[in-house]
Amino acid sequence: MTADNTPDAAASAVPGEQDAPGRVVLLTTSHRVAPGLLSWPAWQLLHGADLVVCADTDHPQLPYLREAGVTARHAAPGAGQLVEECAGGRTVVVLLTGEGDRRLTDGLAALAGSGRVRMPDLELLPGSYDLPGARLLDLVQVMDRVRRECPWTSQQTHRGLAKYLIEEAYELVEAIEDGDREELREELGDVLLQVVFHARIAQEGTGEEGDEPFTIDDVAGGLVGKLIHRHPHVFGDATAETAEDVHAHWNRTKAIEKQRTSVTDGVPVGQPALALAAKLASRVRGSGLRVPLPAGEGVGYRLLALAASAEEAGTDPESALRAAARAYRDAIRAAESATDGTATVEE
Known part of the structure; x- marks a missing residue:
């Protein structure tokens, strides 16, 4: 076979010169699925085809086709040649490589649009799907x-x-x-x-x-194991009626896994201060401990009290302050626009 996509290449395929137009099936496979794991319709098609062609001698599916008794011809047929191969009602399967064969599909489209060629049935069959x-x-x-x-x-x-x-x-x-x-x-x-x-x-x-x-893979495997272990109400026999039940079980399991001796273990002190304060308050509340907030003068202690109060009310103080700061930013920009952007920046 030689590559030729012109309508003239299929001149012998004009109406009346064939008993039946036949069938061309473009078979696609995913390189993300192990070779040989083709769908049952794909295997049925390959075993029943009159001709299987593949342009890539290194196509990963070829060894598995040979093991299954399917012979694939190494060829890069043009559209005209494919139509000729289908003469007499034959089924020709093209095992595509990579993302497909634009040259071939464009050639088939040109032949079909010319009106001069009796076209075979054209099909696209995914042989394997990405999970x-x-x-x-x-x-x-x-x-x-x-x-x-x-x-x-x-x-x-x-x-x-x-x-x-x-x-x-x-x-x-x-x-x-x-x-x-x-x-x-x-x-x-x-x-x-x-x-x-x-x-x-x-x-x-x-x-x-x-x-x-x-x-x-080690990272993903560890995460899978952790999710399963910490969700016994999903993967085991435990029950959890509320989100609070799930949260409490999660914290208990983490404490056992990490062999933690304090509810503060595992709380990164390097995180933003409001988030740190809210996290500590959440750990205390979840543990059932009664720990009064430290008394002291200054804005830090007032912010700590506000953060603990917000966390108890179900509000993330870090997000709340960030939202307020963004509103302040918008107000600043509006003021700048009102003054034609003549404001100066001082640090």
């Missing part, structure tokens, strides 16, 4: 290559990247508060990148930490 989360495999592969080949990326360490994780987390929070769905999707991706990046560095087992290596 939810399959694109994460692409992300891991791309991160591997970038880590190897990018001069900047290849030199990064956990400590050096830490500031970017904080920045991306704040940008994600901003997107959530703005209600911007498109920005939310992008910022989630940026946070996910940081997770995959750190896991890729950890995979090497080198750097300033010098610890034992682990991979993104």
